[in-house]
Amino acid sequence: MFKIRTVSGSSFTQTVILPYGRRTRRPWPFRNRCTLINWAPKTLDTTIRFLQSVSYAFVMASTIAGSVSCLGQSYPSKPIRIVVTVAPGSGLDARAREIAQGLPEYLGQPVVVENKPGGGGIIAAGAVAKSAPDGYTFLLGGVSVVSYYPVLYKKLPYSADDFVPVSLLATGPTTVYANPSVPATSLKELITYAKAHPGELTFASPGEGTFQHLAGEMFRSRAGVSMLHVPYKDYSQLVTDLQGGRISVLFDSxxxxxxxxxxxxxxxxxxxxxxxxxxxxxxxxxxxxxxxAHDAAISYGLLAPQGTPQAIVETVSFACAKERLSRFGFTPRGTTPAEFKQFIGEERARWSAVIKETGVQLDF
Incomplete structure (x- = not known):
């Protein structure tokens, strides 16, 4: 079980959760470590917030302990597979491998990354949706596969309801990149040139319906310009062509x-x-x-097949190594499953408006 210890200093009070009890053969999320709950100044006006933090600590401790107890401490008993929606070598692949390296410390089993590129994540999503909901297969990719894909595509090999949210891993800003030969030195000049030369500039994406595609469509609509969309199957080839000047612009993280x-x-x-x-x-x-008006932000999350036991979902959500994502220019999130579900709903509403605004509709 757990005990709460308070360590006082000259101007602060630190509260931590410390586990104790019988040690297990397999590493357990809190063994040999403590979890910081709050740094609370010793002033009356912070007492309420401090007590709320301590209460949250008890809730989290009870949740994790209850999850392990419900599973008979048998999960996980074999390696876990994370299916990634992109090819090896891409930015998202690197982030997935960062997470895979950190999770075994908390879960006590290896985490294997399996790349299933194609269809902007649809192929990977379809495969995971049909996987056994036993907690050994997860999908890691853009939140788009469950937020706006069901609106963008007339038909998909899966439904958004085929998944249960585990954790919103990271959100981050996006950038408009251009080849140095593009005759513009600022966004204003880029828009001016695009308006003066309609259809001359091109923007790339790793496939129709991907975030990069929709971000480009948002830009075209809100800047009032005409640019040709060029989808790629291979992201490395996309980057090569962008550097070589065969593609003008890319909207990406x-x-x-x-x-x-x-x-x-x-x-x-x-x-x-x-x-x-x-x-x-x-x-x-x-x-x-x-x-x-151009506010396209990118987000990545971890999903499980519908029917995965809630205890497993909570355990894996808590274990996500969210701190590793900051090195890629993203804001680590590591939300709870409930918070991630709410985020998906908000993203669906936001991008549905963009899809309606641009008139984009795709078939798979």
Whole structure:
């Protein structure tokens, strides 16, 4: 079980949960470690918030302990498989492997990454939807596969209801990248040039219906420009063509091609979000650049087949190594399953409006 210990200093009080009891052969999420609950200044006006934090600690401790108890401490008893929606070598693949490296520390079993690219994540989603809901198969990819794909596509090999949300792993801003040969030095100049030369500029994506595609459609609509969409099956080829000038523009996460911009192989015109980011201190936000309506943000999450025991879902959600994602320019989230479910609903509403606005409708 658990005990609460309070450690006092000159101007703070630190409360932690400490586990104790019989040790098990398999590593357990809290064994040999403590979990920080709150740093509470010793003032009266923070007492209520401090007590709320301690109460939350008891709830979390009870949830995790209850989950393990319900499963008879038998989960997991074999390696866990995470199916990723993209090919090896992409930014999302790197993030998935970061998570896979961290999870065994908490779950006590290896985590294997299996890449299933194609269809903008639809192929991977379809495969996981048909997997046994036993807690040994998960889907890691863009939240789009369950948020707006059911609206964007007339027919899919799965339903959003075929999945149970586990954890919203990360959200992050996106950037408009361009080949250095594009005759513009700012977002305003890019829009001006695109309006003066309708259909001349191209924007790429790793497939129809992907986030990059919808972000480009949002830009076309809200900037009032005409650009040709060029979908790719191979992301590495997309990057090669963007650097080579065969493609003009790409809308993608800020971390995806940051190194190429810093090396001068590409240029970046603007980033989404309320603030500039550390990796691109000289790149303005879309609002600063004059197009605040473009607010495309990217998000990644972990999903399980519908029917996966709630105890397993809670355990894996809590174990997600969310802190590792910050190095890729993303904001780690690590939400609860309930919070992730709410986020999916919000994203579906937001992108459904974009789909209606642009008139995009796809077949798979």
């Amino acid at each position: 800020t971390g995806a091609l940051m190194a190429h911009v810093q090396a001068g192989r590409l240029k970046a015109f603007a980033v989404t979000g309320a603030h500039r980011i550390a990796g691109f201190p000289n790149v303005p936000t879309f609002a600063e650049a004059g197009l605040p």
